[in-house]
Amino acid sequence: MTALPDPFRLGGRTVAVIGAGSGIGEGAAEACARQGAAVACFDVNLLAARATADRIVEAGGTAHAAELDILDAEAMTSALEALADLRGVVATPGVNVRKRLLDYQPDEFDRVVTLNLRGAMCVLQVAGGLLSANGGGSIVLLSSIRSQVVEPGQGVYAATKAGIVQLARTAAAEFGPAGVRVNALAPGVVDTPLTKPIQQNPDWNRAYAGKTALGRWGRPDEIGNAAAFLISDASSYMTGAVLFVDGGWTAIDGRFDPPS
């Protein structure tokens, strides 16, 4: 038996990570870089994107940073078109307004739906078109355990994350013949700047950790590694899949009682 080529490696490829400035996007950028990819770190916050790219370069990887708004299709088109050997796109930006349905305001609904769902749509249209024309590639969108299980106060966020699953599945069907794979990552509770306020509340922190089978929050690098796997050839026959990286949250039954 000769040693098989390592299908997880991403050497000689460029991966664009939109939302690379913090949290899961940062984890995905670093994981792809560890596997040898040149990483284009995009974020609406240029300084944050630069900080991620700098850390990757300091660790011996290849990366550069640029400002990008996930809702700006024109800017995204030029940014991605400029990348040589683009084979993968990971998009993480999202927002949550935690409020019960009866209290939700129209502008809050629009804000969450626009960034989460239209942002995902924008990535599918731009990256889907570009990778199809380039002969293939892999797109990873960020869903959530909220695509499957809900909690009072998370209805609109959950709706967008379920919507992302169906967009990804449809994109998988539409782009499959062109060699473009599209999968969704569905993290559980993850230690990121976005979830810091919840983590700092001991009751919430315990309640969330306790609902997972593993009994703990996830780390951005654990989601990042899953993203790198879905970008790599190691997942070459996976498309339209939803990969839950949730510490077993969705594997267990049981009503969840968030602290009031």
Next chain:
Amino acid sequence: MAATDDLFRLDGKTAVVTGASSGLGVVFAEALASAGASVVVSARRLDRLEQLAAEIEAGGGEALAVPCDVASEEEVDALAAKAVDRFGRVDVLVANAGVSDPRPAEQEPLDVWQRIVAVNLTGVFLCNRRFGAVMLEQESGSIVNVASVLGVVGAGQIPQASYTASKGGVVNMTRELAAQWARRGVRVNAIGPAWFESEMTEEMFASDQALRWIRRKTPMGRPGRGEELAGPVVFLASDASSYVTGQTLLVDGGWTVV
């Protein structure tokens, strides 16, 4: 960036693969060995196992061939004893052994049903139970059960109630064992392949009509290649999936999305 601490590798770990005498089992054993694991290859046919083990050793890996019928409690216990005796521990189990015998449900004899369920569901349980115990003792381990897309959707055109029921059972048993063992260091996941060429699907892959059906129904427009299951198995076996448990990864070219 250096890959010396590559979480996708299995260096120094011991993996057990059942159903390793043919097709996908061979692919899993070779992939795990290539990722750095010592591999215990197991199936009912010893001659084929010994050949595979020799090939792995010739490539610089470490392998042990142990014959085992996974439907037999005693033989599964003996397999675990031999694996632990040789390598001291078991870090990864790939419960791959499976059989199928398609026929319309209204004509499916009870003994066929019982044989399929005995290997595909009871056999997977016996292996999970025995190797799970080894891993719980170590407080560390990762189990990958080989389910099927037919564990989450029906087949219909290739009628096999026993197979689909057994694979559906594996999908939910995977969730249950994940829930039971998560806080004791053992992760349990599954993969759900669609159509891959193997001994089991030999007849299907010889039929132009069946191949056309697969190409037409699969968004990626083709059946899977054996080595395309290696990545998902190694990912789930490795520390790269440290926050993943109770999941069934569908490796189906999009079969279940349309």
